[in-house]
Amino acid sequence: MGILFLADGAGIGCANWVLRAIVRDLAPVLTRGGARELAEWLTGETSHVELYGHLDVRELTPENQEAFRKALEPALIELKARGPTGWSDPSHWGGYLALFESLVDQASLVARGEKPKDLPNLSGVCEYDGSRCGPGWAR
Numbered sequence: 001m002g003i004l005f006l007a008d009g010a011g012i013g014c015a016n017w018v019l020r021a022i023v024r025d026l027a028p029v030l031t032r033g034g035a036r037e038l039a040e041w042l043t044g045e046t047s048h049v050e051l052y053g054h055l056d057v058r059e060l061t062p063e064n065q066e067a068f069r070k071a072l073e074p075a076l077i078e079l080k081a082r083g084p085t086g087w088s089d090p091s092h093w094g095g096y097l098a099l100f101e102s103l104v105d106q107a108s109l110v111a112r113g114e115k116p117k118d119l120p121n122l123s124g125v126c127e128y129d130g131s132r133c134g135p136g137w138a139r
Contacts, residue, residue: 001014001016001129005055007057007106009071009121012119028078030067033067041135056131072104073106098120
């Protein structure tokens with residue numbers, strides 16, 4: 001099972017392929033928005049998404065957290081326009097779209113200082129442990 005923690009109190013549980021698809025759909029928007037290094041890190045062969053089926057956006061630099069959350073809505077718009085083109089099994093499209101829409105809604109709530117009430121496939125979000133991961137942190 002893949003897990004994406006978007007922020008404190010926000011996230012989704014999903015199949016690993018869904019998590020990989022989400023970051024692949026976000027990557028072009030991140031790149032156009034100036035976060036190319038983040039996009040490449042998220043989709044790289046050694047990313048946490050690829051290796052562990054896990055992404056905790058709270059571990060990213062504050063700038064990358066903001067870039068990630070800001071990329072969600074434009075990526076969703078592009079995703080809806082494209083539809084399930086190229087999918088081997090389009091029957092999963094509706095579920096994928098619902099999870100992506102939930103992430104956009106959760107990001108909007110977080111931006112307003114509110115806490116999401118619905119966390120698809122998660123009973124809660126673990127407390128952030130202060131870990132740092134991804135590009136931009138001083139080494």
